[in-house]
Amino acid sequence: FQPKRLAGRHVLITAGPTFEAIDPVRGITNRSSGKMGFAIARAAREAGAQVTLVAGPVALPTPRGVQRVNVQSALDMQRAVQASADAADVFIAAAAVADWRPATEAGQKIKKDGSGAVPALAFVENPDILAGVAASARAQSGALYCVGFAAESHDLLAHAQAKRARKGVPLLVGNIGPDTFGLDHNALLLVDAQGARELPRADKLSLARALVAEIAQRLG
Ligand code: C5P
Secondary structure (H helix, E strand, C coil): CCCCCCCCCECCCCCCCCEEEEEEEEEECCCCHHHHHHHHHHHHHHHEEEEEEEEEECCCCCCCCCCCEECCCHHHHHHHHHHHHHCCCCCCEEEEECCEECCCCCCCCCCCCCCCCCCCHHHHHHCHHHHHHHCCCCHCCCCCEEEEEEEEECHHHHHHHHHHHHCCCCEEECCCCCCCCCCCCCEEEEEEECEEEEEEEEEHHHHHHHHHHHHHHHCC
16 A cells, blocks of 8 residues: 555656757767656656656656656756646656757768868857746745756765755755666665765666655645
């Protein structure tokens, strides 16, 4: 028996990578599988929440009962998040959002001209979706509980604490690495105002259920 600890709550989750177009056939992305975010969506739904899952390009099946919004770029993801954030009680940013996007997207496929010349790509920084939501009035007042993730290769606790402060979120979840991209197991470090607590190594669905229970407890 699992109590429906999130009944009546709306949970908004981002998951997967983003895809930043260079031209109609090319782009830049990353190796995020989306598995952790999708597992959290499933766990939140199991806990009785209404769940909106804003997903970058991944081939994973939609968890039962979850409303999925597919997006490509970071800007698309930001728009989709902003469209749902006002109705949400919890925002969990599990997506691996691209830090930069090509400054311009070519309208047509960039062609080789035969001279051996290579295109020069210029980049601009993407908006920080989580920091933006965390700075909103509803998040600042506590009406919207924001959770961020961090993937670090070293000094996870120090980086997670710094990231928690920088993003302005009450709870920052560190992936206990080195690199869990695409894998089915992980361990998590939960960093909040009280300190740090480890969720020991387990499959991502078990971790997602434990994380959702922790969040439900913090909501009171
Ligand atoms: O700064 P960094 O990318 O390490 O932060 C990771 C956290 O911030 C994750 O929760 C991620 O989903 C979120 N993020 C975001 N928008 C960005 C970059 C990161 O929401 N542009």
